[in-house]
Amino acid sequence: MNIFHSEKLFPMIKKQVYLETYGCQMNVADSEVVLSIMSDTGFGITHDAASADVIFVNTCSVRDNAEQRVRQRISMLKNYKRENPGVLIGVLGCMAERLRTELIDKGNVVDLVVGPDEYRRLPELVESAFSGQRGIAVKLSRVENYDDIMPLRTEGINAWISVMRGCDKFCTFCVVPFTRGRERSRSLKSVVEEVKRLSERGFKEITLLGQNVNSYQDGEFDFADLITRVSVVDRSIRVRFMTPHPQDMSDALIQTIAGNENICKNIHLPVQSGSNRILQLMNRTYSIEHYLGLVEKIRNAIPGVTLSTDIIAGFPTESEDDHQQTLDVIHNVGYDGAFMFKYSPRENTKSWEMGDDIPDEVKVQRLNEIIDLQQTISLRRNQAHIGTTLEILVERESAKSNDEWMGRSDTNKVTVFPKENARVGEIVRAKIHNCNSATLFGTLVSEPEAMSEYRLAVNS
Ligand code: SAH
Ligand code: SF4
Ligand code: F3S
Numbered sequence: 001m002n003i004f005h006s007e008k009l010f011p012m013i014k015k016q017v018y019l020e021t022y023g024c025q026m027n028v029a030d031s032e033v034v035l036s037i038m039s040d041t042g043f044g045i046t047h048d049a050a051s052a053d054v055i056f057v058n059t060c061s062v063r064d065n066a067e068q069r070v071r072q073r074i075s076m077l078k079n080y081k082r083e084n085p086g087v088l089i090g091v092l093g094c095m096a097e098r099l100r101t102e103l104i105d106k107g108n109v110v111d112l113v114v115g116p117d118e119y120r121r122l123p124e125l126v127e128s129a130f131s132g133q134r135g136i137a138v139k140l141s142r143v144e145n146y147d148d149i150m151p152l153r154t155e156g157i158n159a160w161i162s163v164m165r166g167c168d169k170f171c172t173f174c175v176v177p178f179t180r181g182r183e184r185s186r187s188l189k190s191v192v193e194e195v196k197r198l199s200e201r202g203f204k205e206i207t208l209l210g211q212n213v214n215s216y217q218d219g220e221f222d223f224a225d226l227i228t229r230v231s232v233v234d235r236s237i238r239v240r241f242m243t244p245h246p247q248d249m250s251d252a253l254i255q256t257i258a259g260n261e262n263i264c265k266n267i268h269l270p271v272q273s274g275s276n277r278i279l280q281l282m283n284r285t286y287s288i289e290h291y292l293g294l295v296e297k298i299r300n301a302i303p304g305v306t307l308s309t310d311i312i313a314g315f316p317t318e319s320e321d322d323h324q325q326t327l328d329v330i331h332n333v334g335y336d337g338a339f340m341f342k343y344s345p346r347e348n349t350k351s352w353e354m355g356d357d358i359p360d361e362v363k364v365q366r367l368n369e370i371i372d373l374q375q376t377i378s379l380r381r382n383q384a385h386i387g388t389t390l391e392i393l394v395e396r397e398s399a400k401s402n403d404e405w406m407g408r409s410d411t412n413k414v415t416v417f418p419k420e421n422a423r424v425g426e427i428v429r430a431k432i433h434n435c436n437s438a439t440l441f442g443t444l445v446s447e448p449e450a451m452s453e454y455r456l457a458v459n460s
Helices: 025-040 065-083 092-097 100-105 119-130 176-180 188-200 225-234 250-260 276-282 288-301 320-333 350-356 358-383 453-459
Strands: 016-021 053-061 088-093 110-116 136-137 158-162 205-209 239-244 267-268 304-312 337-342 390-398 404-408 414-418 427-435 440-444
Touching: 016 025, 016 092, 025 053, 025 119, 025 158, 025 205, 025 358, 065 088, 088 092, 088 119, 088 250, 088 427, 092 100, 092 176, 092 225, 100 110, 110 119, 119 404, 158 188, 176 205, 176 404, 188 225, 205 225, 225 239, 250 288, 276 288, 276 350, 288 320, 304 320, 337 358, 358 440, 390 414, 390 440, 414 427, 427 453
Parallel strands: 016 053, 053 088, 088 110, 110 136, 158 205, 205 239, 267 304, 304 337, 414 440
Antiparallel strands: 390 404, 390 427, 404 414, 427 440
16 A cells, blocks of 8 residues: 555565554554554564564553553563564653654663654654664654555454544643644545444444544535534444544434434433533533533433543642532432543643642542442432343453353443344344443343333433
């Protein structure tokens, strides 16, 4: 495609690349772009690090513990190098972008440091590294969106499609605008083309991805236009999207989700805090009243919709009263699920300069209160499904038993049920008889029942 041919670079045996991915779904999608670039250059892909000639680690910087995990992993990779000194180790992704030379300077483990907008250069950088030249490529681009690269997907049911990259929101706690650069969108045409090809290949679900997926813009087309066009390509494909920002959640988008059966009725809408004072310090650009208004609008327009969120506990200056307001929002919205984090100060962000004045014990205590409350609510939301029938897309074997499948409803409820005659990739009906806060348990039913009985149940 856009890169040289293997024969020129590696004339004899096919070299093998191994890749590990950390962080968000954008990184998962980027890893598929990286594998596509490497395989077009003539590399084989291996799942065994010990037999690899090139080991890539696609990394995340969002919180300090995410970076610590990767650092530990990189230091473990030393062992592979000891066994096989010829192996190349490359750090990709957000840590590469944030830490740059620091990663190469420390010890002799890392040969390559390549940021998220420089993956096209990987073959060239790998070639130089094999001849002993360690390389760094961390320029951010205003235009790179890998529009023309068909990601190398290894999974056959769900496909991630990155439709925009970067973030211009600059929430004060967040490294993403610095590690991913400015917002830019792929063309609507190329996304729709990709969906057509995924449909031909039998994919059953696609997730449109972006750090602020709903600020997508291609000329006059916005995200509502994009998802509308995507959803009509193949009505049997379920369409999801991640992550929308509350500021860009337009009425048109809400109506589009409501009006298209195959757009999943689940919205992840990060709130971060329930206190207007903290939201302002975070530069989230909405008030809690606006957010709650949005939730109401969404619930009115999309019966049975499920909502999830992200929450940060212990942002600088957060008082007990601010924290209570966060608990109130969780209680009032009644989320189906949440990702809950302890505030982690990140160097060079605005909030870094605000100090990290909430003691760790207090952060932990607030986080635990948030988690406890959310678990109770998740359980209650799940219990509302008992006795109802859901349409489940069968994804894979359940982690706990090889006699059971795991799949999800369009409302994103993880459901486990005995395999019987169901197959991966099929949509089946499961009657729910039990649950915990994370999973529904059901049995297959064959008789046609009202499609989304559960929607009636939770709304009544
Ligand atoms: N673009 C998405 C989120 C990207 S990061 C959005 O705006 O919602 C995913 C989540 O990580 C954020 O929603 C936030 O809750 C959390 N996060 C980001 N930076 C953080 C930090 N410094 N400390 C703790 N949590 C953080
Ligand atoms: Fe980070 Fe805010 Fe952008 Fe999300 S919207 S990626 S939290 S800066
Ligand atoms: Fe992490 Fe980068 Fe994603 S910081 S959350 S991998 S955009």
